[in-house]
Amino acid sequence: ISLPEQFVAGMLIEKLPKFWNDYKQQLKHKHKQLSLKDLVKHIIIENTNRKQAVADKGKEIATRANLVENNKRQNKSNNRYDKGNGYKPKTNNQTFKKKGNCFVCGKPGHHAAQCRKRVGND
Template sequence: MLFYLTTLNLTRFLNEDAPKLDEGETNKEKVAAVDAWKHSDFVCRNYVLNGLDNSLHNVYNPLKMAKELWESLGKKYKIENAGLKKFFVGKFLDFKMIDSKILLSQVQELQVIMHDIHAEGMIISDSFRVAAFIEKLPSSWKDFKNYLKYGRKELSLEDLIVRLRIKEDNRLSKKKVGRHLKVSRANIVEEGSKPNKKRNKYGEGSTQGLKKFIGKC
């Protein structure tokens, strides 16, 4: 809206107060200038009103001057914007990574929050972002977390994410191998504990069967 009003040379009416005529003023040029100002202010005000959602039009329609309307909108949405900043900061501070979820999906969630904070005009240095990501790693990553925290090499966020991806892939591979070994050992134990079901045709036990065989001979 501000850009549009600038192209129409109407932005000054968002800041200027209405000119006033002295009591009994009869100078035609001054009267014409005031009338022209009021007309341009009226046009500016209605451009702003027409740019609002229908549900807001009736709320702001009673405001008769462009400056008054613009300031009222500014107060409303600047306050909302400040609240939004606090919301994103709180969301970032409260965010905790947990072991029950895939780490990289949680890293992506944190990146989205960081992006929202940046979009609100709050600048965060790369060093702070890297340190924050490391600090929020879950408890099972304690050793790797300490390795990253006290490492001498300065990491970028992209480098950190690559390392986390490699580490998580390795952890998942080890878990799969561990599960496979457990299943294999369980099968071996189960097979070893099963009784020999083979029986000869003369009876259940091999000794008794042998006696019956000898007796028939």
């Protein structure tokens, strides 16, 4: 039984694997009908291009896996209180202020050593 070339070409396009859907759609939407020989050439070229793309992607991943990049934090010292990072060390030497009134004048807010009414303060 002899089948028309366009029918065989259409069948060949439909029998392409599922991951070739984009190429299948491209061939279906072409205005010009391809002969069977041209279609076979196109499919062979597309197949080699896809294999080459997969091989290139594999090489790219392999070269990226062995690439060692410099760590930006490695150049800095391990002191987390360096300038410019916004962190300041906590100070534990807070001055303890005694609560209460002055012994000389009796007013709050200062002590006898700072009092203005004290006889020895000039």
